[in-house]
Amino acid sequence: MSELSTETTAFIEGLTYDANGLVPAIAQQHDTGEVLMMAWMNRESIAETLRGGRVVYWSRSRKALWRKGDTSGQIQKLIELRVDCDQDCLLLLVDQIGVACHTGRRNCFFTAVRDDSPRIIADVIVAPDKLYEK
């Protein structure tokens, strides 16, 4: 993996992290605009994502780097990383291999309130036991 420039390293340091050292990161499919998921990143995961070109989050439950796709094969290739005006939220333009959601759906936002009632609006594409059978 390549080293990051002084400017990019300063950019990462300059972000506004929460009390746990994290920022929310929205993953969006770069060509269709589909919002795939939201997860969290710390300094190390941002640096590794920018160096390696593959998205790495921070898992709050496992308290460890989460190299998305290591278990499921459903990796996210980074196309571009952006930050918002307050430097406290990231937008990751990605190329999602397969499905983003652990339920086997393409994206995580598959429940919508329609006609004043919550409804499931997307089908499972890959059975979860196939995603995690390795």
Next chain:
Amino acid sequence: MSELSTETTAFIEGLTYDANGLVPAIAQQHDTGEVLMMAWMNRESIAETLRGGRVVYWSRSRKALWRKGDTSGQIQKLIELRVDCDQDCLLLLVDQIGVACHTGRRNCFFTAVRDDSPRIIADVIVAPDKLYEK
């Protein structure tokens, strides 16, 4: 404003809020897919958004409901509210009037890391002093 159904009220109660009673909410322009901004909502702002059809956030700095557009006129009409698989992040499909960002840009994610360097990639559309002159 209309009252919400028992199902929708239970849906709001069933979301996973953080220690401050908030969930992150991503606003996406419903027809173009542009990710506009990320802000926070509490139970009350979600209910008011669903009842009124206009997006209301919770301002963490002002510790008050933030009826987006009350000061700037740049309101967000709600098209659909969705929640993710963990019930801890919302996706708001909206119709954004004018600009979403307080800097006068269409969306808040106007800084990108390109060629290992952070760069401003979007122009100001409305001068901020015009947005807040009222």
